[in-house]
Amino acid sequence: MEADRSNREGLMGWLNPGRYGWERVSYWLQRLTGVGLLAYFIGHVFETSSLTQGPDAWAAMLELTQTPLGHTILLLVIGMSTYHSANGIRLIFAHGGKGLGKPGRPDYPYDAVSLNYRQKSGIWIALILAAVAMLYGASVLFGGE
Amino acid sequence: MMLRESQIMKIHYITGIAALFVVAVHIMMRLIMPYSLSLEYENVIANYHNVPYLVLLESILVLIAIHGFNGLRIILLELRQSKAWEDGITILTIAAMMAVVAYGTRTIIIANGFGLGFE
Secondary structure (H helix, E strand, C coil), rough: CCCCCCCHHHHHHHHCCCCHHHHHHHHHHHHHHHHHHHHHHHHHHHHHHHHHCCCHHHHHHHHHCCEEEEEEHHHHHHHHHHHHHHHHHHHHHHHCCCCCCCCCCCCCCCCCCCCCCCHHHHHHHHHHHHHHHHHHHHHHHCCCC | CCCCCCHHHHHHHHHHHHHHHHHHHHHHHCCCHHHHCCCCCHHHHHHHHHHHHHHHHHHHHHHHHHHHHHHHHHHHHHHCCCCCCCCCCCCHHHHHHHHHHHHHHHHHHHHHHHCCCCC
C-alpha cells in the first residue's frame, strides 16, 4: 500500500513558529544552535590540527581565524553555546516533569498548564544569559588585548 | 547491543551536562592570561604537555562528539521516519562521530610529543 505522505512537512514544518508560540521558537533555536555548534566543533577540531604541522602552520591558521570576521563567528558561538546550555537544562527539567504544573480541567481558552510562566521565563533567561555572555565575549575578543 | 531511545536520551543529557563543565575549564584556560597570548604556539603546546589538561581535552572531544552527533541524529529522525532512513542515519552519525574523535585524538597525541618528539 502506498504510504500517506500528505502529513510530511519536512523542514518547513520544523521551522514554522506560527502555531505554537514561544515554545516553538525555543524548539527550533535549540536545534539551530545545536547544528551550528556541531559545525563549529568539527571546524575547531580541524583548525586545531594545524598545531601538528608546526609553528608556521599554526600562525597561518591564526591569521585566518583571528580576524574581525573570525571573532564575530566566535561571538555567535558564545551566544549559541550559552543559549543551548541554559535552554537544554530547562528541557531536562521539563522532560523530567519538573516545573510543568499540575494537570487541571481544560477550560476555555485551553491554555496548556505545561506551557506556564516557569517554562516561558526559562526561555527568556536562556536568551538573556546568551546576550550577557556575548557582551563579555566581545569585551575579551575586541577589547584590544 | 541495541540501546533504547530512553537510554540514549539519558546519555544525551549526561554528556551535555558533563560537556558544560569541561568546556568551562577549557575556556578558562584561554582567559588565565591575555587571550591573544594564550593562543601563541609555545603556550598552546605547553597546554598539550600538561597531562590533566590532555585528559580534559580528550573528554571534551568524546562528550561533545557523542552529544552533538546524537543531537544531529535526533533532528534527522524527526524529519523522516522509515526503517532504512533510521538505520542509515544512525550508522552515518556513529561513523562521523568516530572519525571526528579519531582525528582529534591524533592531534592530541602528536601535539603532546608522542609522535613528533616536540620536547
